[in-house]
Amino acid sequence: MGGPRKHVVMLPFMAQGHLIPFLALARRIQQRTGFTITIANTPLNIQYLTSTIAKDSSKISTPESEIRLVALPYNSVDHGLPPNTENTEALSPPQIVSLFRSSRSLEPAFRRLISDITVQEGRPPVCIVSDIFMAWTNEAAKAVGIVNISFTTGGAYGTAAYMSIWLNLPHRSLGGGIKEEFSLPGFPDSCRFHISQLHPFLRAADGTDEWSRVFQPSLSLSLASSGWLCNTVEEMEPKGREILRKVVKPTVWCIGPLIPPSMLDPSPSPGFVGRTGKEPGVSPEKCLEWLDSHPKESVLYVSFGSQNTITASRMMELAMGLEGSKKPFIWVIRPPIGFDLKAEFRPEWFPEGFEERMVETKQGLVVHKWAPQLEILCHKSTGAFLSHCGWNSITESLSQGVPIIGWPLAAEQAYNSKMLVEDMGVAVELTRGMQGSLDKEEVKRVIGVVMEKSGKGEDMRKKAVEIGELMRAAVKEEGGHKGSSVQAMDDFLSTLCP
Numbered sequence: 001m002g003g004p005r006k007h008v009v010m011l012p013f014m015a016q017g018h019l020i021p022f023l024a025l026a027r028r029i030q031q032r033t034g035f036t037i038t039i040a041n042t043p044l045n046i047q048y049l050t051s052t053i054a055k056d057s058s059k060i061s062t063p064e065s066e067i068r069l070v071a072l073p074y075n076s077v078d079h080g081l082p083p084n085t086e087n088t089e090a091l092s093p094p095q096i097v098s099l100f101r102s103s104r105s106l107e108p109a110f111r112r113l114i115s116d117i118t119v120q121e122g123r124p125p126v127c128i129v130s131d132i133f134m135a136w137t138n139e140a141a142k143a144v145g146i147v148n149i150s151f152t153t154g155g156a157y158g159t160a161a162y163m164s165i166w167l168n169l170p171h172r173s174l175g176g177g178i179k180e181e182f183s184l185p186g187f188p189d190s191c192r193f194h195i196s197q198l199h200p201f202l203r204a205a206d207g208t209d210e211w212s213r214v215f216q217p218s219l220s221l222s223l224a225s226s227g228w229l230c231n232t233v234e235e236m237e238p239k240g241r242e243i244l245r246k247v248v249k250p251t252v253w254c255i256g257p258l259i260p261p262s263m264l265d266p267s268p269s270p271g272f273v274g275r276t277g278k279e280p281g282v283s284p285e286k287c288l289e290w291l292d293s294h295p296k297e298s299v300l301y302v303s304f305g306s307q308n309t310i311t312a313s314r315m316m317e318l319a320m321g322l323e324g325s326k327k328p329f330i331w332v333i334r335p336p337i338g339f340d341l342k343a344e345f346r347p348e349w350f351p352e353g354f355e356e357r358m359v360e361t362k363q364g365l366v367v368h369k370w371a372p373q374l375e376i377l378c379h380k381s382t383g384a385f386l387s388h389c390g391w392n393s394i395t396e397s398l399s400q401g402v403p404i405i406g407w408p409l410a411a412e413q414a415y416n417s418k419m420l421v422e423d424m425g426v427a428v429e430l431t432r433g434m435q436g437s438l439d440k441e442e443v444k445r446v447i448g449v450v451m452e453k454s455g456k457g458e459d460m461r462k463k464a465v466e467i468g469e470l471m472r473a474a475v476k477e478e479g480g481h482k483g484s485s486v487q488a489m490d491d492f493l494s495t496l497c498p
């Protein structure tokens with residue numbers, strides 16, 4: 001698609017798990033069209049994006065094309081948040097709701113950005129692509145007569161469930177009481193959800209509380225967008241795709257998975273994928289060397305994503321379960337709930353001598369705060385992933401045929417986990433929620449089942465490999481044939497180039 005250079009402006013939500021797929025989407029659109037892309041966000045998040053791009057081995061900018069990053073004025077202190085915390089990673093749940101609420105304060109500067117582009121280029125951008133949590137941009141788009149597209153960085157099923165629950169609060173009975181089990185508008189009646197799959201804030205939500213007052217209007221605005229982009233593959237979650245189309249109404253283009261292209265390369269193990277994002281607690285070289293010393297598919301990778309952590313007591317139980325399983329593991333550890341993210345790591349969080357023993361025996365590589373996740377998942381020694389079921393982690397894992405042990409903690413993760421277990425057959429759920437019960441014996445048992453080279457473990461691995469193949473097929477373009485995600489991207493782009 002040639003023609004004069006057009007401009008797309010993007011606004012992700014302020015969280016690592018949203019910034020990463022937005023950047024990948026920007027790159028895809030940019031590579032396919034040569035459009036100029038501007039990604040706007042708060043100064044701290046622009047700093048994260050800048051350093052992600054700088055560390056990226058496959059550079060985004062080329063002389064004839066550009067991705068521009070624009071920092072909009074924002075001071076977290078003005079919103080009752082600690083200084084320089086305009087990202088969910090260091091915030092408690094009440095602070096996270098403040099962060100969501102504060103996103104609207106970006107609106108005047110965002111509108112100025114759109115009008116500056118319009119003046120400089122003699123025409124407005126062709127569209128705004130905003131996070132489903134930043135859908136107030138619909139009004140900014142309308143003001144200059146352009147379209148607004150919502151982008152969900154999640155999958156179709158998880159996003160549809162999240163939207164439907166927030167917008168309908170189906171766990172509330174007419175009298176206001178809470179139902180243990182319920183179905184969701186937009187979902188088949190047979191698809192039952194349980195109250196334990198709702199985050200405590202959502203469980204308590206009744207339409208009048210602080211969370212409802214932020215989420216309900218904000219998610220409703222996203223329904224006004226003229227189309228939706230979804231970070232999934234049609235063939236990977238056909239049921240989710242149909243349900244999302246029912247829940248959100250406008251056109252949905254499934255353009256995922258937005259993971260580094262080298263992970264979808266048919267050649268085995270790309271080694272360095274080259275995207276670290278943050279400073280890892282262990283170098284990718286050391287990690288790969290450690291993995292090299294273990295047999296094929298023998299290592300369990302444990303991580304709860306970029307924002308979540310677990311309680312100190314569950315951390316202790318998990319450590320005992322991991323050690324007791326006798327399987328090698330890499331565990332990314334963040335300070336437990338209630339401790340400052342920047343806090344020193346304390347020995348009392350682990351069984352006595354745990355970290356030292358893991359080094360001596362080489363059973364475990366305990367990584368503080370941040371690990372080179374992509375390199376780990378791409379390594380042949382990685383056999384399973386104990387994950388909080390964040391959508392990026394799921395797509396990264398399944399792209400490599402790595403089955404999942406689910407421990408969903410927040411957001412739409414419990415619905416992702418439900419789909420992985422019930423529809424895809426690639427996961428077993430260990431427990432759910434920050435307060436979910438956890439017993440070391442159960443940890444050992446589940447690890448045993450999933451890492452087994454026969455029976456259920458083997459079935460899950462086969463299914464995970466098949467999903468990885470579906471992802472590869474969706475992004476393939478060969479001899480005039482386009483995979484479904486390539487076609488969906490072109491269908492979306494063609495609406496911008498009438």
Ligand code: UDP
Pocket residue numbers: 015016017018020276277303304305306307308332369370371372373374389390391392393394396
């Ligand atoms: N990630 C990483 N190293 C870590 C933890 C996370 O590289 O130690 C990356 C991971 O590869 C993924 C993202 O951070 O791309 C986390 O996104 P996800 O949707 O899985 O979870 P979230 O952080 O949004 O809860």
